[in-house]
Amino acid sequence: MKIIDLRSDTVTLPTDNMLRVMKNAHLGDDVFEEDPTVNKLEEKSAEIFGKESALIVPSGTMANLISVLAHCERGTEVILGDKAHTFLYEAGGIAAFGGVHPRTLPNAKNGTINLDEIRSAIRSDNVHFPRTGLISLENTHNICYGSPLSKEYIDSVAIVAKSNNLPLHIDGARIFNASIALNLPVNTLIENVDSISFCLSKGLSCPIGSVICGKSDFISKTRRIRKGLGGGMRQAGIIAAPGLLALDEMIVRIKEDHLNAKILAEGINSIKGLHVELNLVKTNIVYFELEDNLQEIDKVVVDLDKKGIKFFAIGLNRFRMVTNRGIDSFDIDRTLVELSSYFESI
Numbered sequence: 001m002k003i004i005d006l007r008s009d010t011v012t013l014p015t016d017n018m019l020r021v022m023k024n025a026h027l028g029d030d031v032f033e034e035d036p037t038v039n040k041l042e043e044k045s046a047e048i049f050g051k052e053s054a055l056i057v058p059s060g061t062m063a064n065l066i067s068v069l070a071h072c073e074r075g076t077e078v079i080l081g082d083k084a085h086t087f088l089y090e091a092g093g094i095a096a097f098g099g100v101h102p103r104t105l106p107n108a109k110n111g112t113i114n115l116d117e118i119r120s121a122i123r124s125d126n127v128h129f130p131r132t133g134l135i136s137l138e139n140t141h142n143i144c145y146g147s148p149l150s151k152e153y154i155d156s157v158a159i160v161a162k163s164n165n166l167p168l169h170i171d172g173a174r175i176f177n178a179s180i181a182l183n184l185p186v187n188t189l190i191e192n193v194d195s196i197s198f199c200l201s202k203g204l205s206c207p208i209g210s211v212i213c214g215k216s217d218f219i220s221k222t223r224r225i226r227k228g229l230g231g232g233m234r235q236a237g238i239i240a241a242p243g244l245l246a247l248d249e250m251i252v253r254i255k256e257d258h259l260n261a262k263i264l265a266e267g268i269n270s271i272k273g274l275h276v277e278l279n280l281v282k283t284n285i286v287y288f289e290l291e292d293n294l295q296e297i298d299k300v301v302v303d304l305d306k307k308g309i310k311f312f313a314i315g316l317n318r319f320r321m322v323t324n325r326g327i328d329s330f331d332i333d334r335t336l337v338e339l340s341s342y343f344e345s346i
């Protein structure tokens, strides 16, 4: 029986082509900036995102941590959503390692933060206050239904940031999902942003890695911080090679993940007792809720795991499924069959 793993798009395994380019990659010592494959990936990333420079790092978590540390001094504050990955799921790293204070504002269901709330959260010069150092957004927004943030919204936050002399960072772990959902190239989508991190290891199916893009002096700073955190890697071309391949070959196929997510969402919503906010399903993440709260949600996850369907319970009566390259339309059908027979039997 095939295991249908809908826990995340991080579970995707490297393709045969990726393994081949890893084996054949030209390598050097990247701490000396002498790995030609890494240099190529960084140049290509910077070009695709329309920024001056880029840096490969081991993970999305480290990409965000390094970006925040490069923008913010100790004791300053970053404005971010209360459902931001950086706030919820990155081990408190910005506080633990950077001494940076998270100023959380409520995320709307679509992942945005109210502009007036951002404006009024920016600190005035007063000895009682920490100084504001950064505004950070997430696109697509993982916990907020995988919502893509529009260019208009990002630009309006960028104007607030600029008029207050603050940098704007985007946690773009799934920025290509946003780009595809909005039908806009990533460089247009984030043209008014100072820095962005994106993951190679999610929908793009690479085994490891994330990339930070921004201005050259910012990237020089991130390079030093990466070294300090122990993230300087030697023959990192092994990681960069599938990254380069993914930027060529793996972006367009994300469309399939979005289509599968839509079919999955509609199917789940038609199962008695389950509810999906269908209008919020725009990328590869599907959240569904139990209409009554009676189930033990962890038991649901364990029971369906026994049927070969893996997903997460996130929140009080909420579940998350993430479509990815390992999931085809037969898997979606089988998931729906298993879910409906399970929920009809209880």
Ligand SMILES: *Cc1c(COP(=O)(O)O)cnc(C)c1O
Residues within 6 Å of the ligand: 058, 059, 060, 061, 062, 064, 085, 086, 138, 140, 141, 142, 171, 173, 174, 199, 201, 210
């Ligand atoms: C997965 C994810 C990250 C972190 O990526 P890792 O490589 O798992 O550390 C950051 N931000 C968002 C929104 C994510 O979904």
